[in-house]
Amino acid sequence: MIGLLRKDLLLIAKRYKTSLLFLLIAALPAIRRERVDLIFGAYLFASMLVIQSDLITVDDDAKSWRKMEESLPVSAYQIVLEKYVAALLFLLVGGAIFLLCSVVEKMNVGKSWWLAFPSVAVVLAACCVSLSLQIPVLYRFGKRVGIPVFLLLGAAACVVIVGIRWWGWGDSNFFSPIFSAPISYLLIVGTVGLTVLSWLLSTHIYRRKER
Amino acid sequence: MDTILRLEGVTRRFDTFTLQPLNRALPGGVIMGLIGENGAGKTTTLRLILGALRRDGGTVTVFGKPLDGNEANIRQDVGAVFDECCFHESMTPKNLDTIFRGIYRNWNSAAFLKYCTMLQLPMKKKIKEFSRGMKMKLSIAAAISHSPKLLLMDEATSGLDPVVRDDVLELLQEFVSDEAHSVLFSSHITEDLEKIADYVAYLHKGKLQFVRSKDTLLYEYGVVKCGKSEFTKMDTSDFVAWRENAFEVQALTENREAVRRKYPGCVIDQAGLEDIMLLYAKGNVKGRERS
Incomplete structure (x- = not known):
């Protein structure tokens, strides 16, 4: 499985090296303008949507990689698990940078750095939920259906982020509890469970395909 | 082994x-x-x-x-x-x-x-x-x-x-x-x-x-090439497959030397894998209805 992980990390790094660099560059103005959760969070979420879908479709692009995969000493569980691990690795790296920027931002304005955690947790949870939905959909329906669906999902998420930041949704009865510390942490735990279920479902779909 | x-x-x-x-x-x-x-x-x-x-x-x-x-x-x-x-x-x-x-x-x-x-x-x-x-x-x-x-x-x-x-x-x-x-x-x-x-x-x-084994196929199998009238005089049980075209009949045998001895006048060549494959795929095969 380590080899498959290396393959996907290499492929994504080759494909998105400019974009990943831009992610780092985007952090600086975001900190200065106190918009880390909006600018960086939205960018991270959008990047994750694209990278996650690419992790699955990159093998379709190679057309015959699936044949090769069938001959490798790895089980279907490992093949699918590797996709989740790769996506989570990217997410963790992005999440760590996001957290760092948020902490710097909070400290710059004299707030407690602890306040940075809930919004990071919410964005990471949103990324995990999208991952849990996106991978089974892409395995089952392919990129022709999967990518448009998740572009819509991404657009909806961006509207929510803008709504929270500028339209006062963050203070509404519906959204404000999400940003309280205990609920945002519970959200993370819930998404871990959802991710495991998603992995099992994706493996089931993968094993049934073309056999 | x-x-x-x-x-x-x-x-x-x-x-x-x-x-x-x-x-x-x-x-x-x-x-x-x-x-x-x-x-x-x-x-x-x-x-x-x-x-x-x-x-x-x-x-x-x-x-x-x-x-x-x-x-x-x-x-x-x-x-x-x-x-x-x-x-x-x-x-x-x-x-x-x-x-x-x-x-x-x-x-x-x-x-x-x-x-x-x-x-x-x-x-x-x-x-x-x-x-x-x-x-x-x-x-x-x-x-x-x-x-x-x-x-x-x-x-x-x-x-x-x-x-x-x-x-x-x-x-x-x-x-x-x-x-x-x-x-x-x-x-x-x-x-x-x-x-x-x-x-x-x-x-x-x-x-x-x-x-x-490849050696059996190449050294023992043979292809007889003859006219239709000649072929009708031959015993088809000597051949595993045969195929007719407008000019000749090609018949595949598993024992080239035996066929050479039995039909001394006929032309019999070494069978290549392509000949064998074609005769099996497109010809009449002993024990199999023509497809």
């Missing part, structure tokens, strides 16, 4: 095609060629051996272990080469070395480098810049660098020029010089099998027609 691979009653049904129960054993240290027309079941057979396809019946035993439940473990000692290069085009051979080192327990980077050097494959060039011949050579180098006991090749030499094919065949011969290695090689190019195969299995419409 130990048996590397054993197929017992292996079958698979599709909507338009059925692989009839397949029984065969492959001993260690041999190259077995699998011939047959398009859609005869060669790729299906190879995929069933890999466990990539679900079987409808029968058992596959590889290295003495049943395939079911041991697929991943067994594939540690199996290499596969397909009819096209399966690697991502943005990768380089050096990247492949990094990837396969994390997949195969026995991956040997030094051997991979040796094969790439031998086949003149640049390690740092992207695969998309490779020619088809280079891509296939790379596929083979990658498939044998973990020293698999069994190498499966599915039409791996099709579309290659004679020079590249010769390089590939040389590499295969070096690979099986170690008796622990066996190759199951499906190909349309019967010439390649004549060069390197020890045994030849022929599949026709999903049914295994025969498995013979």
